[in-house]
Amino acid sequence: MRCPRILLPALALALVVLSAAPAAGQGEEVPAGRGFGARFLQALIDGVQFGVIIAITAVGLSLVFGTIHLINFAHGEFVTIGATFAFFLNASPAGPGWHLIPAAAAAVLFGALMGAAVDRGLWRPLRARGTGLINLFIVTIGLSLLLRHIVLVLYGTRPASFAQYDIQEAIDLGPVGITPRDLTVTLLSILVLLGVAALLQRTRIGTAVRAVSVNRDLAEASGIDVQRVVLVVWMFGGALAALGGVFFGLVEIITWDMGFKLLLLMFAGIILGGLGSAYGAMVGSLVIGIVAQVSTLWFPVDLQYAWALLVLIVVLLVRPQGILGRRERVG
Amino acid sequence: MSADEHAPVLAADDIVAGYLAGIDVLRGCSVQVEPGELVGVIGPNGAGKSTLIKAVFGLLRVRSGTVRLLGEDVTGRSAHEQVRRGVGYVPQLENVFPALTVEENLRMGIYLRPKDYARRAAAMAELFPVLAARRRQKAGSMSGGERQMLAMARALMMEPRLLLLDEPSAGLSPVHQDLVFERVREINGAGVAVLMVEQNARRCLQICDRGYVLDQGRNAYSGTGAHLLRDEKVIELYLGTLARVR
Ligand SMILES: Nc1ncnc2c1ncn2[C@@H]1O[C@H](COP(=O)(O)OP(=O)(O)OP(=O)(O)O)[C@@H](O)[C@H]1O
Numbered sequence: 287m288r289c290p291r292i293l294l295p296a297l298a299l300a301l302v303v304l305s306a307a308p309a310a311g312q313g314e315e316v317p318a319g320r321g322f323g324a325r326f327l328q329a330l331i332d333g334v335q336f337g338v339i340i341a342i343t344a345v346g347l348s349l350v351f352g353t354i355h356l357i358n359f360a361h362g363e364f365v366t367i368g369a370t371f372a373f374f375l376n377a378s379p380a381g382p383g384w385h386l387i388p389a390a391a392a393a394v395l396f397g398a399l400m401g402a403a404v405d406r407g408l409w410r411p412l413r414a415r416g417t418g419l420i421n422l423f424i425v426t427i428g429l430s431l432l433l434r435h436i437v438l439v440l441y442g443t444r445p446a447s448f449a450q451y452d453i454q455e456a457i458d459l460g461p462v463g464i465t466p467r468d469l470t471v472t473l474l475s476i477l478v479l480l481g482v483a484a485l486l487q488r489t490r491i492g493t494a495v496r497a498v499s500v501n502r503d504l505a506e507a508s509g510i511d512v513q514r515v516v517l518v519v520w521m522f523g524g525a526l527a528a529l530g531g532v533f534f535g536l537v538e539i540i541t542w543d544m545g546f547k548l549l550l551l552m553f554a555g556i557i558l559g560g561l562g563s564a565y566g567a568m569v570g571s572l573v574i575g576i577v578a579q580v581s582t583l584w585f586p587v588d589l590q591y592a593w594a595l596l597v598l599i600v601v602l603l604v605r606p607q608g609i610l611g612r613r614e615r616v617g
Numbered sequence: 618m619s620a621d622e623h624a625p626v627l628a629a630d631d632i633v634a635g636y637l638a639g640i641d642v643l644r645g646c647s648v649q650v651e652p653g654e655l656v657g658v659i660g661p662n663g664a665g666k667s668t669l670i671k672a673v674f675g676l677l678r679v680r681s682g683t684v685r686l687l688g689e690d691v692t693g694r695s696a697h698e699q700v701r702r703g704v705g706y707v708p709q710l711e712n713v714f715p716a717l718t719v720e721e722n723l724r725m726g727i728y729l730r731p732k733d734y735a736r737r738a739a740a741m742a743e744l745f746p747v748l749a750a751r752r753r754q755k756a757g758s759m760s761g762g763e764r765q766m767l768a769m770a771r772a773l774m775m776e777p778r779l780l781l782l783d784e785p786s787a788g789l790s791p792v793h794q795d796l797v798f799e800r801v802r803e804i805n806g807a808g809v810a811v812l813m814v815e816q817n818a819r820r821c822l823q824i825c826d827r828g829y830v831l832d833q834g835r836n837a838y839s840g841t842g843a844h845l846l847r848d849e850k851v852i853e854l855y856l857g858t859l860a861r862v863r
């Protein structure tokens with residue numbers, strides 16, 4: 287990937303700023319009475335669950351970077367808006383009181399439309415004027431702030447849950463337990479990620495996305511409408527972020543800044559996996575999620591994001607291109 | 618498609634274009650390619666040769682001037698639309714997808730008409746036998762010369778009427794340069810008009826019908842290849858002393 291050298295330091299700075307924010311209340315309560323093996327397994331399950339949700343939100347962030355080299359600081363807000371939009375339709379006293387499933391579907395659609403709107407309305411005109419990447423990066427920070435505070439005004443600061451699937455009994459699986467809700471979310475997330483991979487690997491639009499990520503001019507020269515591909519990537523990324531937001535709101539809680547807090551982990555995931563690669567985003571996010579949860583076996587929950595970042599740094603020292611960086615690049 | 622068969626394949630007039638706001642790299646540059654012609658563009662490093670090709674192809678926005686393909690005004694159209702109109706382009710650098718195999722690269726070349734793949738791949742195997750033998754090899758693991766062949770084959774998959782080549786011989790050994798130029802003539806002989814940028818100015822002018830010398834974003838000289846090769850000023854400024862000794 288050719289990207290201006292300045293981008294990575296800028297990103298690192300962003301990560302530092304982000305990590306100053308306190309960690310979201312992640313982590314299931316681990317029953318103290320069980321043996322270490324059981325607790326480890328439980329943390330692993332929680333980690334996979336957390337990781338696949340991060341992965342769903344991070345794919346769009348990674349694809350946007352891959353295709354237009356933009357670091358979208360506002361990507362977390364897509365997550366928040368997805369969750370709060372679904373909350374409005376589902377559980378807000380002012381809303382229509384839909385069941386969560388249609389509300390989630392509407393939120394995903396809304397995420398796609400939002401992605402389309404920012405590409406057509408903002409990024410595309412700015413790109414057409416030749417705005418530099420650093421300037422665009424600053425604009426994404428501004429957009430993030432703006433969107434976050436719009437959510438704050440509309441939604442408020444009170445954490446909330448969806449009307450359905452809120453409190454559930456865990457299914458006892460011997461040493462570990464998982465609620466039907468969490469199990470469903472995890473399985474659905476894995477299914478979605480497999481779907482994304484199949485889409486990228488087997489469809490024409492997927493081929494086009496990969497081609498644009500590798501070499502934009504050569505993609506154009508192959509007859510691919512790059513602007514259209516970029517639009518699709520934004521819609522796709524927006525939809526996935528919204529879905530991830532609903533999932534996160536389901537297994538954890540909905541807050542006005544949930545996406546912003548997740549952003550740190552998404553960045554960690556996509557850098558860890560290899561910038562710009564969708565598969566890298568998946569693998570990296572999974573690692574980040576697992577490390578964050580497993581670390582709570584030994585260390586305070588408040589530090590779990592810090593451990594995820596530490597792993598990021600260690601991996602980058604050994605493998606600067608990330609786990610899958612450069613290897614998977616195709617056209 | 619309002620194609621006029623008698624109009625020049627390509628007529629670019631007074632092109633002004635650049636990358637950064639306020640800085641024009643091309644400052645009123647014109648090229649024309651007649652049907653079946655092989656036209657060369659030479660000039661010093663940084664003259665704007667690659668920029669000219671990108672502007673003509675639609676990868677770079679044209680700030681003023683017009684680009685016509687077979688009489689049709691295509692100024693401001695993006696490159697993928699030019700591909701549909703019969704233009705093939707081989708970039709100077711990174712002209713193949715390195716992680717893809719030869720076969721997959723050729724498939725990318727005919728992304729718009731996948732049904733024609735088999736027929737076109739067979740034609741390319743004939744033109745470039747070296748590729749046929751290496752179907753499953755990753756493009757990134759091929760030698761510079763083979764890669765250049767693949768890049769040309771990729772661009773020819775759509776049966777273009779005009780092929781834009783940006784320094785096809787760059788970085789190749791003399792033997793491989795000869796092979797590339799031979800292929801270019803063969804492609805041109807089959808009726809494809811070619812606009813070729815070259816740093817190997819002498820060789821380029823030797824095989825071209827006509828040539829343009831570009832300098833600082835403007836046309837400096839133009840004429841038939843043979844004429845430019847004999848022009849004292851062109852020799853002095855662009856072909857170097859070696860040319861004179863010969
Ligand atoms: N992507 C870019 N952004 C900004 N400026 C560029 C870019 N590409 C080229 N330039 C500038 O435009 C001018 C012309 O470059 P161009 O690549 O067209 O030259 P060239 O004639 O093809 O040279 P060469 O023989 O080295 O390939 C140079 O001054 C170069 O620095």
Ligand SMILES: [Mg+2]
Binds near residue numbers: 666709783784
């Ligand atoms: Mg050049």
